[in-house]
Amino acid sequence: MPGAVDPSSVTPDEQVLEPETDPQAGPEEEELPPYDAVLVLSFGGPEAPEEVLPFLRRVTAGRDIPDERLEEVGEHYYLFGGRSPINEQTRALRKALHDELRRRGIATPVLIGNRNSDPFLVDALREAHDQGFRKVLVVTTSAYSSYSSCRQYRENLAEALDELREEGRELEVAKVRQYATHPSFARTNIRLVTEGVRQIGQDDDAKLRVVFVTHSIPVAMDDTSGPGDGEGNLYWHQHDELAHVILDEVGITLDRSIEGALVYCSRSGPPSQPWLEPDVNDHLRQLREQGITDVVVAPIGFVSDHMEVKYDLDTEAAQTAEEIGLNMLRVPTVGVDPEFVSGLVDLLQERAAEERGEQVVLQAWPGEAMPSICAPGCCPNLRTALPAACGRD
Numbered sequence: 001m002p003g004a005v006d007p008s009s010v011t012p013d014e015q016v017l018e019p020e021t022d023p024q025a026g027p028e029e030e031e032l033p034p035y036d037a038v039l040v041l042s043f044g045g046p047e048a049p050e051e052v053l054p055f056l057r058r059v060t061a062g063r064d065i066p067d068e069r070l071e072e073v074g075e076h077y078y079l080f081g082g083r084s085p086i087n088e089q090t091r092a093l094r095k096a097l098h099d100e101l102r103r104r105g106i107a108t109p110v111l112i113g114n115r116n117s118d119p120f121l122v123d124a125l126r127e128a129h130d131q132g133f134r135k136v137l138v139v140t141t142s143a144y145s146s147y148s149s150c151r152q153y154r155e156n157l158a159e160a161l162d163e164l165r166e167e168g169r170e171l172e173v174a175k176v177r178q179y180a181t182h183p184s185f186a187r188t189n190i191r192l193v194t195e196g197v198r199q200i201g202q203d204d205d206a207k208l209r210v211v212f213v214t215h216s217i218p219v220a221m222d223d224t225s226g227p228g229d230g231e232g233n234l235y236w237h238q239h240d241e242l243a244h245v246i247l248d249e250v251g252i253t254l255d256r257s258i259e260g261a262l263v264y265c266s267r268s269g270p271p272s273q274p275w276l277e278p279d280v281n282d283h284l285r286q287l288r289e290q291g292i293t294d295v296v297v298a299p300i301g302f303v304s305d306h307m308e309v310k311y312d313l314d315t316e317a318a319q320t321a322e323e324i325g326l327n328m329l330r331v332p333t334v335g336v337d338p339e340f341v342s343g344l345v346d347l348l349q350e351r352a353a354e355e356r357g358e359q360v361v362l363q364a365w366p367g368e369a370m371p372s373i374c375a376p377g378c379c380p381n382l383r384t385a386l387p388a389a390c391g392r393d
């Protein structure tokens with residue numbers, strides 16, 4: 001498969017900044033001015049059983065997630081030997097971005113910083129500063145707009161920059177816009193879902209459904225997602241629009257008329273707090289009762305096959321499907337798909353051009369391009385007002 005990266009070939013050591021003296025680079029070698037490094041900012045995850053609880057405590061620090069829920073989530077990780085696939089996938093993405101930048105003659109280094117596991121964001125930025133970098137361009141492993149999927153990453157950036165400033169290390173960071181509405185994200189998902197529908201081999205449209213899945217969030221968080229002057233519900237809206245475009249395009253390509261729905265996984269929080277519904281398992285049961293026999297499950301809410309996908313879909317939802325006699329095929333996430341990776345590098349170049357004051361046309365489909373610099377108060381933290389980087393507030 002062209003462009004596919006074997007994650008096992010990417011060692012953690014690659015986090016160490018390579019001196020960018022590529023013997024193959026020609027005299028036309030370029031950089032990404034004004035940025036001197038790119039940083040992939042990821043959620044992070046445990047890689048050994050003893051890392052599971054510290055990871056979960058870090059993720060839930062200051063939130064009222066009961067110990068019961070932590071133990072339950074811990075079990076999901078122990079089922080996989082205490083190891084989430086996420087860091088391996090982040091390393092594969094780092095390598096893919098690095099390679100695509102090199103292919104375009106750009107020698108800018110690509111680093112990893114995680115929110116909840118080693119290499120931690122603050123340490124990655126400190127190392128970047130110590131290597132002489134002062135302007136870092138960030139791309140997160142999260143495509144959509146909401147507090148959990150955007151502002152929380154920006155808060156973590158602001159906190160890390162503050163900590164470094166106190167150490168006398170001044171750094172500037174910028175972030176590429178949320179890319180749920182970037183055409184490469186849509187096109188990659190369209191191709192993957194089309195392939196899934198082809199593969200499942202159910203020719204009767206009435207017996208087949210596409211089930212689009214994303215991470216549930218509290219209804220209150222969705223209600224306030226998006227720029228403060230907007231109508232809210234941008235998290236839901238971005239998914240809904242993408243799901244519709246995917247169904248339309250699959251229909252056109254395969255000359256069929258297939259229906260689908262947007263559903264959710266990984267709900268947490270107290271039962272009294274409303275979260276986005278329906279849950280994927282409830283939805284599968286409902287479909288079976290309606291006479292559906294085959295489902296193509298498309299995790300459009302996630303960019304790699306991490307724990308939410310491996311446990312909530314490949315383990316739990318797959319078990320539900322089996323119990324009720326529903327044939328289920330799970331579509332891959334965009335991962336290191338060359339079309340997706342190429343789109344991310346377009347976004348890096350777009351952000352740099354924008355910063356240089358060049359005229360840039362922000363490609364968007366479906367829907368509108370999110371701004372590179374977030375609006376004041378967008379996607380608010382519902383509990384406390386913390387400083388956030390890369391925004392106007």
Ligand SMILES: CC1=C(CCC(=O)O)c2cc3nc(cc4[nH]c(cc5[nH]c(cc1n2)c(C)c5CCC(=O)O)c(CCC(=O)O)c4C)C(CCC(=O)O)=C3C
Nearest residue numbers: 043045059060073084086142148149215217268306307308
């Ligand atoms: C929107 C969204 C994304 C998608 C965007 C993005 O990718 O950022 C996402 C991704 C992820 N969420 C992850 C893990 C967890 N999320 C939790 C908790 C929560 N997520 C929330 C939302 C999201 N989460 C929310 C509103 C909560 C509750 C409140 C809170 O605590 O903020 C908890 C605590 C325990 C629990 O209650 O489940 C854990 C362990 C991992 C790592 C997976 C791995 O290890 O492979 C990943 C990629």
Ligand SMILES: [Fe+2]
Nearest residue numbers: 148215266308
């Ligand atoms: Fe989460």
